[in-house]
Amino acid sequence: xxSRDNWSEIIEALTANWFRTVxxxxxVLWGIFILVILLAAGKGLENGVKKxxxxxxxxxxxxxxxxxxxxxxxxxxxxxxxxxTSDVAAIKQNVPDLRYVxxxxxxxxxxxxxxxxxxxxTGAFNVYGDYPEVIMQEPMDITSGRFINYSDIKDKxxxxxxxxxxxxxxxxxxxxxxxxxxxxxxVNFMVIGTYKKKGNNNGNAEEAQKQIFVPFTAFSQAxxxxxxxxxxxxxxxxxxxxxxxxxxxxxxxxxxxxIHPEDDRAIGNFDLYQEFSKINGLFVALKAVAYFVGILVxxxxxxxxxxxxxxxxxxxxxxxxxRRALGATPWAIRGQILMESIFLTIISGMAGIALATGIIxxxxxxxxxxxTSEMMFSNPSVDLGVVITALTILIISGLLAGLIPxxxxxxxxPVDALRTE
Amino acid sequence: MxxxxxLHKSYKMGSNSIHVLKGINFSVAEGELxxxxxxxxxxxxxxxxILGMLDEADQGSYTLDGLAIKNLNEKIAARYRNKFLxxxxxxxxxxxYKSALDNVALPLYYQGVKRGERIDIxxxxxxxxxxxxxxxxxxxxxxxxxxQRVAIxxxxxxxxxxxxxxxxxxxxxxxxxYEVMDLIQGINDEGRTILVVTHEHDIAQMTKRIVNLKDGLxxxxxxxxxxxxxxxx
Numbered sequence: 122x123x124s125r126d127n128w129s130e131i132i133e134a135l136t137a138n139w140f141r142t143v144x145x146x147x148x149v150l151w152g153i154f155i156l157v158i159l160l161a162a163g164k165g166l167e168n169g170v171k172k173x174x175x176x177x178x179x180x181x182x183x184x185x186x187x188x189x190x191x192x193x194x195x196x197x198x199x200x201x202x203x204x205x206t207s208d209v210a211a212i213k214q215n216v217p218d219l220r221y222v223x224x225x226x227x228x229x230x231x232x233x234x235x236x237x238x239x240x241x242x243t244g245a246f247n248v249y250g251d252y253p254e255v256i257m258q259e260p261m262d263i264t265s266g267r268f269i270n271y272s273d274i275k276d277k278x279x280x281x282x283x284x285x286x287x288x289x290x291x292x293x294x295x296x297x298x299x300x301x302x303x304x305x306x307x308v309n310f311m312v313i314g315t316y317k318k319k320g321n322n323n324g325n326a327e328e329a330q331k332q333i334f335v336p337f338t339a340f341s342q343a344x345x346x347x348x349x350x351x352x353x354x355x356x357x358x359x360x361x362x363x364x365x366x367x368x369x370x371x372x373x374x375x376x377x378x379x380i381h382p383e384d385d386r387a388i389g390n391f392d393l394y395q396e397f398s399k400i401n402g403l404f405v406a407l408k409a410v411a412y413f414v415g416i417l418v419x420x421x422x423x424x425x426x427x428x429x430x431x432x433x434x435x436x437x438x439x440x441x442x443x444r445r446a447l448g449a450t451p452w453a454i455r456g457q458i459l460m461e462s463i464f465l466t467i468i469s470g471m472a473g474i475a476l477a478t479g480i481i482x483x484x485x486x487x488x489x490x491x492x493t494s495e496m497m498f499s500n501p502s503v504d505l506g507v508v509i510t511a512l513t514i515l516i517i518s519g520l521l522a523g524l525i526p527x528x529x530x531x532x533x534x535p536v537d538a539l540r541t542e
Numbered sequence: 543m544x545x546x547x548x549l550h551k552s553y554k555m556g557s558n559s560i561h562v563l564k565g566i567n568f569s570v571a572e573g574e575l576x577x578x579x580x581x582x583x584x585x586x587x588x589x590x591x592i593l594g595m596l597d598e599a600d601q602g603s604y605t606l607d608g609l610a611i612k613n614l615n616e617k618i619a620a621r622y623r624n625k626f627l628x629x630x631x632x633x634x635x636x637x638x639y640k641s642a643l644d645n646v647a648l649p650l651y652y653q654g655v656k657r658g659e660r661i662d663i664x665x666x667x668x669x670x671x672x673x674x675x676x677x678x679x680x681x682x683x684x685x686x687x688x689x690q691r692v693a694i695x696x697x698x699x700x701x702x703x704x705x706x707x708x709x710x711x712x713x714x715x716x717x718x719x720y721e722v723m724d725l726i727q728g729i730n731d732e733g734r735t736i737l738v739v740t741h742e743h744d745i746a747q748m749t750k751r752i753v754n755l756k757d758g759l760x761x762x763x764x765x766x767x768x769x770x771x772x773x774x775x
Binding site: 125126134369439440442443445446447449450451452453492531536 | 591598617651657
């Protein structure tokens with residue numbers, strides 16, 4: 122079937138009318154071009170938006186204590202309560218599918234008063250008391266020194282990791298940071314590391330670099346937090362979703378703190394996974410639209426090929442008649458028409474894919490030179506799977522395009538064909 | 543070589559059917575050169591089409607070299623045509639985007655002969671019809687007589703049992719006609735069975751036997767003294 126003779130037959134037939142062949146091929150080229158470009162653009166948008174998550178563990182949620190809205194067990198509504206360190210242990214013990222449960226305390230806040238002093242310099246920064254796992258949930262690059270470890274937690278060491286933004290505000294350029302001391306709310310902490318955060322932290326990239334991390338236990342002791350836990354960052358194992366597990370977590374908190382089981386307002390939470398799923402759903406829809414539009418455009422190209430093949434068969438009625446008189450079997454004729462159609466489709470499809478990827482490469486080359494951190498678009502690309510899908514679509518559609526003309530071709534009786542002249 | 547008994551064929555034209563062949567009995571021995579004559583509408587082309595397995599009879603039997611030809615599906619008909627028959631048409635029917643050599647090689651292609659071998663065989667037949675120097679020419683670069691000679695070479699390429707020629711000289715002037723007939727006579731001299739459909743008396747006289755058809759019946763079947771084409775050129 123794939124002999125040299127077959128190919129030369131196909132090439133001869135297709136090159137017999139160059140201009141028409143090229144025009145026909147253009148229909149399919151255009152269709153596949155649109156399909157690939159749409160998919161790549163969708164991917165670019167997706168990459169751009171997901172970049173905002175900055176590699177954060179997306180199967181996570183944050184939760185904090187609010188005020189109960191229902192009286193329960195003799196306790197009034199509207200009272201204040203706090204999470205305790207014992208809650209952390211209880212959650213870890215009772216919900217086995219969680220990977221990390223990180224309690225956190227916080228000092229300062231957006232637009233807060235100055236709370237950090239070093240020599241003559243002062244500044245207002247967010248100060249967090251954290252466990253070492255937090256770096257897995259909120260990724261950051263340690264640019265010098267190290268992050269908190271469990272010895273720090275155990276010994277309640279007063280050490281701090283500061284952001285590059287803090288270092289810029291509190292230190293002279295080039296000044297040694299590691300080993301120096303900063304005073305947070307009047308308590309001295311030794312700086313043991315600096316970090317730089319990825320992502321733009323909900324459009325607040327500047328603020329993300331102006332944070333200070335200290336061991337949770339040291340924080341509690343230094344700032345008189347006792348057993349109090351301000352909030353928690355909880356990450357589920359890869360197989361399970363935090364959205365499904367969070368009600369279990371809430372139940373533990375509710376029973377520990379005598380909160381009405383149906384009181385949904387007592388615990389505030391931000392479910393990153395849910396947000397992420399919403400965005401994911403958007404991109405699935407976007408991809409579906411791209412496929413829909415692309416395939417429809419491709420379809421019109423395919424119809425063009427089918428149309429031309431019909432004309433070709435009509436034109437070659439005489440030739441097909443001769444071939445059959447000389448001993449061509451119906452399958453030989455059908456095969457030839459089908460091969461011509463598939464060949465034409467694939468060649469023009471390949472050209473379309475090549476053109477589209479060329480343009481994507483050009484766009485990528487242009488984007489490389491720009492600062493894309495503020496853009497909702499980055500690295501538009503198509504993966505091999507898409508290309509293979511496109512090729513499969515092409516082969517099938519080439520087959521479909523050739524089917525009717527091929528069937529027409531074998532309907533031609535040699536007698537009729539030879540009589541037409 | 544060819545045995546035909548009580549052959550009937552009718553065509554439907556709208557509501558009425560036309561009875562074209564009304565019981566043909568006819569046999570051809572090996573090595574004969576037969577002319578089938580008749581005015582238009584006498585059924586001579588229909589007879590040739592049935593002989594060529596391009597069409598099927600409604601009734602009657604057809605035996606080719608001891609092989610009963612009936613109830614053929616397209617695939618088998620194609621194989622028989624390829625193996626047993628060579629066609630020469632009035633309008634040459636060469637494939638116009640293929641060179642003379644490729645045209646001649648086409649029946650061999652459908653036999654599954656390998657390319658190199660195919661080209662060799664085709665070339666030898668082109669030499670035989672005296673067109674070796676025109677092997678790479680396209681049909682539209684050849685004269686009418688040359689085209690018909692290429693067509694004859696093509697018909698011979700698969701080494702068929704019978705050569706069927708439908709008005710082989712119909713589109714040619716007298717001189718070229720005789721040249722072509724000379725070629726056909728030469729091939730017949732080598733022992734090949736040939737049937738020629740024609741309505742030209744001078745061409746018919748160059749065969750060995752004339753079969754006259756009228757209104758779907760054979761009215762006359764006589765052997766003639768063959769006139770050699772070469773003496774008329």
